[in-house]
Amino acid sequence: MKRSLVLFSHQLHPLYLEHAALNPKTDEIVFIDSQDQWTHYQFHQQRLVLHFSAVAHYCEALKKDGWHVRIIETKTFEEALLTLTHVICFAPTNFYEQTWLKRHPNLKLLSDPLFLISPPEWQVLLPIHKTWKLDPIYQQLRKRFSILMNADKPIGDRYSFDTENRQGPTESLHFENPLWFKPDTITKSTMAMIAKRFANHPGRIDSFAYPVTRNQALAALTHFLDFRLATFGTHQDAMLKDDPWMSHSLISSSLNLGLLSPIEVIQGAEKAYQKGQAPLAATEGFIRQILGWREYIRGVYLVSGPNYLNVNSFNHSLPLPNFYYDAKTDMHCLRTTIQETIDHGYNHHIQRLMILSNYANLASVTPQAVNRWFNEMYIDSSEWVVAANVLGMGLHADGGKMATKPYISSGAYIHKMSNYCESCPYQVKLKTGEKACPFNSLYWHYIDEKTPKLKHNPRMSMMVKVLEKMPKPEKELLIKQAKRHLESKR
Numbered sequence: 001m002k003r004s005l006v007l008f009s010h011q012l013h014p015l016y017l018e019h020a021a022l023n024p025k026t027d028e029i030v031f032i033d034s035q036d037q038w039t040h041y042q043f044h045q046q047r048l049v050l051h052f053s054a055v056a057h058y059c060e061a062l063k064k065d066g067w068h069v070r071i072i073e074t075k076t077f078e079e080a081l082l083t084l085t086h087v088i089c090f091a092p093t094n095f096y097e098q099t100w101l102k103r104h105p106n107l108k109l110l111s112d113p114l115f116l117i118s119p120p121e122w123q124v125l126l127p128i129h130k131t132w133k134l135d136p137i138y139q140q141l142r143k144r145f146s147i148l149m150n151a152d153k154p155i156g157d158r159y160s161f162d163t164e165n166r167q168g169p170t171e172s173l174h175f176e177n178p179l180w181f182k183p184d185t186i187t188k189s190t191m192a193m194i195a196k197r198f199a200n201h202p203g204r205i206d207s208f209a210y211p212v213t214r215n216q217a218l219a220a221l222t223h224f225l226d227f228r229l230a231t232f233g234t235h236q237d238a239m240l241k242d243d244p245w246m247s248h249s250l251i252s253s254s255l256n257l258g259l260l261s262p263i264e265v266i267q268g269a270e271k272a273y274q275k276g277q278a279p280l281a282a283t284e285g286f287i288r289q290i291l292g293w294r295e296y297i298r299g300v301y302l303v304s305g306p307n308y309l310n311v312n313s314f315n316h317s318l319p320l321p322n323f324y325y326d327a328k329t330d331m332h333c334l335r336t337t338i339q340e341t342i343d344h345g346y347n348h349h350i351q352r353l354m355i356l357s358n359y360a361n362l363a364s365v366t367p368q369a370v371n372r373w374f375n376e377m378y379i380d381s382s383e384w385v386v387a388a389n390v391l392g393m394g395l396h397a398d399g400g401k402m403a404t405k406p407y408i409s410s411g412a413y414i415h416k417m418s419n420y421c422e423s424c425p426y427q428v429k430l431k432t433g434e435k436a437c438p439f440n441s442l443y444w445h446y447i448d449e450k451t452p453k454l455k456h457n458p459r460m461s462m463m464v465k466v467l468e469k470m471p472k473p474e475k476e477l478l479i480k481q482a483k484r485h486l487e488s489k490r
Helices: 014-020 035-039 045-064 077-081 095-099 119-125 134-144 185-197 214-227 252-257 262-274 280-304 306-310 332-344 349-362 367-377 383-394 411-417 438-449 461-469 472-488
Strands: 004-007 028-034 069-074 087-090 107-110
Touching: 004 014, 014 087, 028 035, 028 045, 028 077, 045 069, 045 185, 045 252, 069 077, 119 280, 134 280, 214 252, 214 262, 262 280, 280 306, 280 383, 306 367, 306 383, 332 349, 349 367, 349 383, 349 411, 349 438, 367 383, 411 438, 438 461, 438 472
Parallel strands: 004 028, 004 087, 028 069, 087 107
Antiparallel strands: none
């Protein structure tokens, strides 16, 4: 009996073949190139290059190893799937991909071997009627996988060193460059195809240099652990106008493709610490992003269900400003960050949270428009990754299910954590007037509008009280300033 292992483009790790237990003499490996999977979101052209090139490279390697491999081109994933008789598939996390598998009459569904926590276990770890918090789950996972542990106690006597990893930029700050990869023949051919087939999709394509094979991904990981992990922690929340990469690992795209497994990345970082290559705070901070946060947001997505994509606790309804797609804004922090997204499909986590999500939240943009943009524009995007990060953490649109407060700020935080304000036509210390930083008035406008909800939030009630004590003329000027700005962006 011939069986077809159908792999998604994000299932490229050798573990998938190992768990499928195929017979190379009788079975085949199938990838489906369907228009609906590439246009469900209007993905950045570099993300399309990444997925198509990685699949092409993997197919070539599989054929050399004696496997029978096919790529089926079709309009919809489901119609291609139904042409196959006996199918093996690993359950994708994204809900819309799961629906494509349901109608096949003879499909064996296997659990994804790369994630550390299975979907059923998340139902226990994240009870529906209780408050969710990352810290206790992260601590459980540290113990379970014995990561940075000394018997039953965490090395350094703390599970988190987050407070040591929040320094802003300094004048002498410098980081080792990331390891990039020059496009080979396959990738160049892919880039030409993407530019033609998906010409209406956003983003620049010519600067593509991400890993597209497992060997490249492993090399990028090794380079990070050897030369960049040591300087990752202290300034991981800082933002520099001339350095979009700083000391971030840039391996999220490889993790989300399956070129790397989470556990090999985590254990690699732990070994780097044990060899004295990186301090504990930097190592723990990096590991927490993968062992803690990455697994956690997948759990939130799975437990919350498809309706999570519709959350809008503040009833925001304004459209996403056009400058999110062309970077044509005079606000330097937004212009710089968005231009980096257009050029590379990448920003680090604080740019995504405290620049892009922060502004959209303060500007009352509908969460679904913001969620779509994040799914479209990033090299490492996937719906399960984006949903909780944006709707929950970035916008507080789920009403606080996964974050204890809205992560909003005025211009002061941006000034503290970046050098963006130095080159901005607006003045970060001004609240009103033509030269005032828009984040300042938008922040207080947000507090004013959301007072009925925020006054009951232990972490936001103080700002509500500050606004209540503000002189009425000052408050009115701030609200008018914010409204003028919002009107100008419609």
